[in-house]
Amino acid sequence: MAAMEEKQTKQVLFLCYSLSGQTSRVLVRLAEGLEEMGIHVHTERLRPVQPIRFPLGSIRTTLAMMVITFFRTRVPIAPLSEKSYEKYDLVIVAGPTWSYHPSGPILSLFKFEGLRLFKNQAVLPVISCRGYWRMHWYGLRHLLKKCQARIVNRIVFSHPIKEPWRTVGVFLKIAGKNPERSKSLGKFYPKYGHSVEQLEEAFRFGRIIGSALTDGKSIEEINFQTSTALPKFPTSKN
Numbered sequence: 671m672a673a674m675e676e677k678q679t680k681q682v683l684f685l686c687y688s689l690s691g692q693t694s695r696v697l698v699r700l701a702e703g704l705e706e707m708g709i710h711v712h713t714e715r716l717r718p719v720q721p722i723r724f725p726l727g728s729i730r731t732t733l734a735m736m737v738i739t740f741f742r743t744r745v746p747i748a749p750l751s752e753k754s755y756e757k758y759d760l761v762i763v764a765g766p767t768w769s770y771h772p773s774g775p776i777l778s779l780f781k782f783e784g785l786r787l788f789k790n791q792a793v794l795p796v797i798s799c800r801g802y803w804r805m806h807w808y809g810l811r812h813l814l815k816k817c818q819a820r821i822v823n824r825i826v827f828s829h830p831i832k833e834p835w836r837t838v839g840v841f842l843k844i845a846g847k848n849p850e851r852s853k854s855l856g857k858f859y860p861k862y863g864h865s866v867e868q869l870e871e872a873f874r875f876g877r878i879i880g881s882a883l884t885d886g887k888s889i890e891e892i893n894f895q896t897s898t899a900l901p902k903f904p905t906s907k908n
């Protein structure tokens with residue numbers, strides 16, 4: 671009986687990379703939402719062969735990284751665990767936007783394991799970014815289609831801070847400057863990354879996905895493009 675229940679439990683695989691912890695924060699709550707609905711989640715983190723430290727440490731290194739990543743440079747990753755190749759009801763492939771593209775470790779994953787992991791597989795991409803994700807999405811969608819994946823929807827979380835502070839703040843944070851602690855910048859840039867409300871939204875998304883999987887309903891119809899996940903900001907001061 672227990673074995674039968676185990677068999678019926680829906681299985682979700684997270685294939686993910688996170689440099690500064692933001693994708694991970696979102697995924698932790700997403701997994702908790704799924705698990706609350708009785709879904710089993712296996713998380714497989716992509717590990718660069720040569721670890722990339724965060725913050726990068728200087729303005730120069732950050733600028734160099736932005737240029738390198740703009741050219742969609744792949745970052746070699748360590749082999750995945752055998753569990754990644756088991757059968758899953760849904761695969762969530764998640765990571766940050768790097769210079770308008772998927773991050774280097776995710777690009778490596780597609781290059782070397784894409785077909786094996788994604789062919790005929792239901793896949794839900796999750797993107798964490800400061801705000802500019804469309805090109806990343808188009809690129810990711812292209813890579814998934816090439817692997818004959820079945821893309822069931824997309825989830826995007828952007829940082830909830832107004833421009834230009836968001837861009838300036840993210841850049842300085844990556845360089846290791848802690849803009850949120852600066853007297854002048856801190857007023858406009860109180861925090862790097864996603865808000866607590868967004869993490870709760872991720873939890874809610876997890877529950878909705880979990881119940882859709884359990885009830886055999888479509889994930890395609892779910893609206894993940896909420897104003898909490900993807901806040902829109904007026905260009906003038908409000």
Ligand SMILES: Cc1cc2nc3c(=O)[nH]c(=O)nc-3n(C[C@H](O)[C@H](O)[C@H](O)COP(=O)(O)O)c2cc1C
Nearest residue numbers: 688689690691692693766767769770799800801802
């Ligand atoms: C090298 C680099 C390039 C980035 N380029 C973009 C970009 O083009 N668009 C964007 O919205 N965010 C960009 N970001 C910001 C990250 O996508 C954002 O901070 C994300 O939340 C980080 O997720 P992580 O902590 O999981 O790595 C970039 C970050 C880095 C390190």
